[in-house]
Amino acid sequence: MGSIIWTYLIDEIMAYPEFPNHDDFTAISKVLAGECEGEITIRGWIYRTRSSGKLAFIVLRDSTGSIQSTVSKKNVTESSFSDARKALIESSVIVKGIPAKDDRAPGGWEIRASDFEVVHFAETFPITKDQSDEHLLNNRHLWLRSQSMVASLKIRSTVFKAFRDYWTDNEFTEIQSPSFTTSACEGGSTLFNVYYDDEKEKTGQKFYAHLSQSWQLYAEATMFGLENIFTLAPSFRAEKSRTRRHLTEFWHAEVESAWVHNHQMMELEEGMIMHIIESVLSSNRKELEILGRDISVLENIKAPFERFTYQEVLDKLNSMGFDLSWGDDFGYKEEKALTQDLTSPMYITNFPREKGFYHRPDPNDPKSLVCHDLLAPEGYGEIIGGGERVWSPDELTERIREEGLEPESYGWYLDIRKFGSVPHSGFGLGIDRTVSWICGSDHIKHVIPFPRTMRRTTP
Ligand code: 4AD
Numbered sequence: 001m002g003s004i005i006w007t008y009l010i011d012e013i014m015a016y017p018e019f020p021n022h023d024d025f026t027a028i029s030k031v032l033a034g035e036c037e038g039e040i041t042i043r044g045w046i047y048r049t050r051s052s053g054k055l056a057f058i059v060l061r062d063s064t065g066s067i068q069s070t071v072s073k074k075n076v077t078e079s080s081f082s083d084a085r086k087a088l089i090e091s092s093v094i095v096k097g098i099p100a101k102d103d104r105a106p107g108g109w110e111i112r113a114s115d116f117e118v119v120h121f122a123e124t125f126p127i128t129k130d131q132s133d134e135h136l137l138n139n140r141h142l143w144l145r146s147q148s149m150v151a152s153l154k155i156r157s158t159v160f161k162a163f164r165d166y167w168t169d170n171e172f173t174e175i176q177s178p179s180f181t182t183s184a185c186e187g188g189s190t191l192f193n194v195y196y197d198d199e200k201e202k203t204g205q206k207f208y209a210h211l212s213q214s215w216q217l218y219a220e221a222t223m224f225g226l227e228n229i230f231t232l233a234p235s236f237r238a239e240k241s242r243t244r245r246h247l248t249e250f251w252h253a254e255v256e257s258a259w260v261h262n263h264q265m266m267e268l269e270e271g272m273i274m275h276i277i278e279s280v281l282s283s284n285r286k287e288l289e290i291l292g293r294d295i296s297v298l299e300n301i302k303a304p305f306e307r308f309t310y311q312e313v314l315d316k317l318n319s320m321g322f323d324l325s326w327g328d329d330f331g332y333k334e335e336k337a338l339t340q341d342l343t344s345p346m347y348i349t350n351f352p353r354e355k356g357f358y359h360r361p362d363p364n365d366p367k368s369l370v371c372h373d374l375l376a377p378e379g380y381g382e383i384i385g386g387g388e389r390v391w392s393p394d395e396l397t398e399r400i401r402e403e404g405l406e407p408e409s410y411g412w413y414l415d416i417r418k419f420g421s422v423p424h425s426g427f428g429l430g431i432d433r434t435v436s437w438i439c440g441s442d443h444i445k446h447v448i449p450f451p452r453t454m455r456r457t458t459p
């Protein structure tokens with residue numbers, strides 16, 4: 001933490017002298033690593049507790065780990081001992097004591113307490129073992145303290161950082177786009193409409209804006225000044241499909257780059273995925289173990305990733321017993337079948353023309369597009385959608401019409417093509433899906449603090 005924060009904390013402590021100094025406390029991970037000698041003080045929350053007439057065994061957790069403290073009636077004051085016996089799980093406590101190696105204790109160490117202070121006595125915690133998913137979601141504000149949530153969220157943080165580092169190191173500029181928009185990027189069926197009060201004043205009519213499905217159209221405009229850009233932001237989609245990989249508000253990591261063709265963008269993405277995996281492997285082995293993830297599976301991921309065209313995939317799926325024709329979408333079932341036995345991600349290129357108005361038709365095969373999806377292995381499926389953009393203004397107008405959209409609604413988007421248009425490509429990576437895959441999670445909701453789906457907006 002920076003010194004400014006410490007100066008601020010010291011001022012706080014001077015103002016409230018009973019508030020202990022941050023430096024006086026030891027992180028539990030340090031004790032477990034055998035780095036502590038002599039008396040130390042730890043603080044945290046009670047994770048498990050049991051006691052007899054003379055001894056209380058209290059497992060304490062902080063954000064770095066958990067450790068057992070033994071509170072013996074003969075070593076602490078009477079009131080401390082009585083508090084130690086009384087305090088329920090999730091009570092916040094401060095324990096002073098000497099670390100001792102003890103193979104019987106979980107983690108191999110325990111603290112023999114010389115003082116035990118309850119900062120706040122918790123009420124009976126509403127979450128006990130083996131509760132339904134629904135109960136855990138209703139109590140998400142409390143479930144966020146669980147070991148598995150903490151582990152997933154630490155991995156999530158590494159993925160955010162790795163994404164940012166990779167593109168920053170490649171000299172891309174981080175930039176933001178609006179969440180209120182008026183032009184649909186990914187089709188009308190998943191648009192969220194928001195009653196936009198201010199506009200009513202001007203037009204006398206109720207006006208609805210949409211919540212952004214993707215930064216892409218704005219990114220293409222911003223790109224003309226900065227050339228290479230990326231963002232990390234929420235995107236919103238009114239997804240009717242209730243699957244293990246759909247949220248209505250998801251975190252979208254998107255990139256746009258001038259002068260870059262589809263195949264070059266795919267190579268950059270490969271580098272990004274490998275960097276994300278390597279970062280998690282170097283920072284989060286402990287968390288992966290907590291989640292029961294087989295680490296060797298992540299260690300075996302290798303680039304370059306295999307590339308197939310849509311037509312090749314179509315044929316492969318049909319040979320597996322599916323009944324698909326040109327133009328059909330691949331849903332969860334198809335992607336699961338394609339990827340469940342893979343050890344590394346795979347690319348699908350050349351999707352049919354109907355996939356999106358902004359993708360550039362392949363000059364050698366105009367019924368398909370110069371675009372790609374990246375599918376994660378082990379049955380996870382699509383984590384990236386991207387491609388090369390139509391860059392001629394006339395072709396773009398034609399494509400917008402072809403999709404049954406009105407060129408007038410895309411006025412400014414068409415305008416950017418009129419002033420020095422260039423080939424360019426971009427993509428969107430679903431961060432939550434990526435974290436879900438890396439964690440080996442069975443549902444996307446396990447890797448975001450407060451998941452939003454069509455049926456859930458609380459807590
Ligand atoms: O494939 P999509 O729809 O592509 C786009 O939005 C492009 N405009 C991106 C771009 O080129 N800048 O979405 C990109 C990725 C998907 O591959 C998926 O990982 C994720 O966003 N995604 C979702 N993740 C969770 N819940 C949802 N409802 C998602 N919809 C898309």
Ligand code: MG
Pocket residue numbers: 373382384385
């Ligand atoms: Mg897609």
